[in-house]
Amino acid sequence: MTQPKPFPLNAWYAAAWSHEIVHELAARTICGKDVVLYRKSDGAVAALDDACWHRLLPLSMGRLQGDHVVCGYHGLVFNDAGRCTYMPAQKTINPSACVKAYPIAEKHRLVWIWPGDPALADPALIPDFHWNDGTEWVGEGGCFYKLKCDYRLVIDNLMDLTHETYVHAGSIGDEAITSAPFEVTHTDRTATVTRWMIDIEPPPFWKKQLGREGHVDRWQIIYFQAPSVVVGDVGVALTGTGAPQGDRSQGVNGAFLAAITPETETSCHYFWNFVRTFRKDDHELTAAITKAHVNDGHGVYDQDHAVLEAQQVAIDRNPRLPFYNLNIDAGALWARRLIDGMIERESGAPAPVSRAAE
């Protein structure tokens, strides 16, 4: 029996920001599959295997002819369902001549693809990513394409914010995170880590956003949807104004959004955004927050990426070395357990040993 891949195929994964896909051929690798994406004249997005049926040339090296794709080598034409509609120098077309077409959905400003069995591609399963809609919450994110680490390392990273203290000292990191208690809950598709830091000195970033003096209550509520979406509801409010009880009116509230898509077993595309409900019309603030996250190697996420890619290198170099876990890993462990369950149900085989779950 072949070892299953470390990701389920029967799931919706972010393939692109909506604005990235226009009436042009765009190549992506998703869960090990080479895909060509394009937007049709009716506005919908199509996705085909990026290898011509005939001699495997990537279709993304060809061109669009209306809503059909023309191979750049011998001119075979495929429609948006992947069926060949033209072959050079022959009148009859081999009826089996087709390339795979992938189910596509567009929602929450992202293009989602279903790399597995098309019959199972239920739009109701698209992750809840409404924070990214650009209405209630605002923010302008991006994507780290081809991040050189297993997508699960990004999930580990986001499910435990203790690392902020060490990786992001000076901006959002704070000793208080490390000492605050947290709790983990879960359903069959989600896991949630909740941490409240009561009556603390706010860290520099939040102090500036709040714009008021005094101690705060800080919250980090991290919500995982299997297999690979993470939303972190974060913020601070003046201590004693009722935030832990539900009244955040005397605070500022943001959310980090992450849709992480396996590219290969050891690389991923990381669609990110940081959105907020305060000063929503302040475009300078939006730009500043984006820059704080990604800034030519100096942003908060850039710091994470150096760590994540180094961690992947270390795993590759020490293939037999297990991960060990701390209390802080409880959220990541639940996320991994939910992912493993999806893989096992899909493949009928045990998930590959999740080193972080040992």
Place this chain on the structure above:
Amino acid sequence: MTQPKPFPLNAWYAAAWSHEIVHELAARTICGKDVVLYRKSDGAVAALDDACWHRLLPLSMGRLQGDHVVCGYHGLVFNDAGRCTYMPAQKTINPSACVKAYPIAEKHRLVWIWPGDPALADPALIPDFHWNDGTEWVGEGGCFYKLKCDYRLVIDNLMDLTHETYVHAGSIGDEAITSAPFEVTHTDRTATVTRWMIDIEPPPFWKKQLGREGHVDRWQIIYFQAPSVVVGDVGVALTGTGAPQGDRSQGVNGAFLAAITPETETSCHYFWNFVRTFRKDDHELTAAITKAHVNDGHGVYDQDHAVLEAQQVAIDRNPRLPFYNLNIDAGALWARRLIDGMIERESGAPAPVSRAAE
């Protein structure tokens, strides 16, 4: 039983243009074998294994001493038959100390090497490449060394010119190629694809060469000699002047020449020329034609190479995906069948599954 390589060893392969090999050590890898070539004082070319018998240092890092090669590490000397004639600090030479010498022939302005059993290296088997002699036909070609694709992909490419319509639109490509009928004939060492396009508007390149108005008959007669030489007799003549019947006097005639030498299983050296029988003294035309083929990524062959290397990458990424064939592949299929026959007779084992022949 070891899987045979995808190329026969008992064959003459182009190793260099004659003018490239002077009284200096030149390294090439041919059919997976590292070879050092040099021209001796008698004008003949010698070829030895490019690894010292003693400690494997490439002999091409050494120097010539007369017609002998001195290893650059410990000074062992080898004559042009590969026999060691000097060892440092010892008076007697181990009689088994030698490196392999390869049969070499020089013909048609190319240096040909026989990587297989020297006893079988019959000069009569050198491919007919007389178009390259520089007399009846003129042209100045070159070589793409280390093209990153299986040499058979280049043969596929040349045996079916339908691709001109898509890869070379705007120069030599034309819809007429795709719609014209063609026929394939073969012998036990050759395959020939013949295509005539009668009474067509000439494509831009040929219209300019012809220098006359009016419809033309265009021919493409592609001649394959196993394992890896392709000559394409191509041209146009004014319609109704008898070209299909053999009178090409009212036309212009060229030939593309290709000797493709496996470097490894997935790379090759592609010796090319485009020669002609018209305006033979027009050196500016010669230079212009060369530039039309190879021009810093913008020539006709440069376009092919982007396709060929991308195709190899796709094959490497999809090792189990078969090639499918169209009618247009009939010539390439015969070429592959002849190659496979050579491999099987040589190795006593079936040729590796030729994906294009399935």
Place this chain on the structure above:
Amino acid sequence: MTQPKPFPLNAWYAAAWSHEIVHELAARTICGKDVVLYRKSDGAVAALDDACWHRLLPLSMGRLQGDHVVCGYHGLVFNDAGRCTYMPAQKTINPSACVKAYPIAEKHRLVWIWPGDPALADPALIPDFHWNDGTEWVGEGGCFYKLKCDYRLVIDNLMDLTHETYVHAGSIGDEAITSAPFEVTHTDRTATVTRWMIDIEPPPFWKKQLGREGHVDRWQIIYFQAPSVVVGDVGVALTGTGAPQGDRSQGVNGAFLAAITPETETSCHYFWNFVRTFRKDDHELTAAITKAHVNDGHGVYDQDHAVLEAQQVAIDRNPRLPFYNLNIDAGALWARRLIDGMIERESGAPAPVSRAAE
């Protein structure tokens, strides 16, 4: 049974020049093990496995906190014995949480590490490298980190100086080396090659150092200490002044020093120096000698390295091709035999077939 590595682990290997290790984290790979080194406030050097117990991030990406190492991801702290002294968000520390600490010794201006069983790390086994102390002999060497060849190829190179004639023609190379007889002696840990060239014209380098006209007696006494230290006592003295009998007063004496540390099975760190007993206060001469050895690709050692790395490439490309040996390889063969003995005693298995010993 796993094939043993081509190096013993129970041995002292040079890890750094002493002056390179300060109160900062420094990463090295030694015998396939990733190590982080730093100097403690008491002046001693500590060495730990360079991968956090928790999630494998290289500790060298973290920071020092006093003499402890703080992981750059989640803040785990390890003391200089490798024991974890702090875990984020938990009061009790898993008693098994530790990373390996390596025995370290500092001697002869180098930091030595013992990658094997710490219980066997006897300081008495540190190689005799007193020539490098900076007192009796002077010189300023360096290190070629990550030289891309098996460390034993460097030993082969140094144990037979015949190569000087070919690799270093024009400086220290000389036909006399090749024709002079030599003898090899050995103990259970050392091998010595002794070569005297009597009454010869001195080669350019030595003629200049001697500063006197006339023929010389030249000596090369190469002393190997298993597994990987080589000292070459070299020099010239005016012929007839008694050098072969022990009176070197009418000559000039130098020594090349080499401590070669396996980085991986096919790469190494080569700590080198060239020291001398003459004109010891002449700093310009010291600088000139250093430059003669390593000079942006043009020094004597740079020439060796081009050869060594090309040789490794050739070995990798011809994995089944054996090395053959000449008389000149007698010293290298003894060195390899001593290394193989160490590996066999350590692993209880035969050493990997040493191609040079066949």
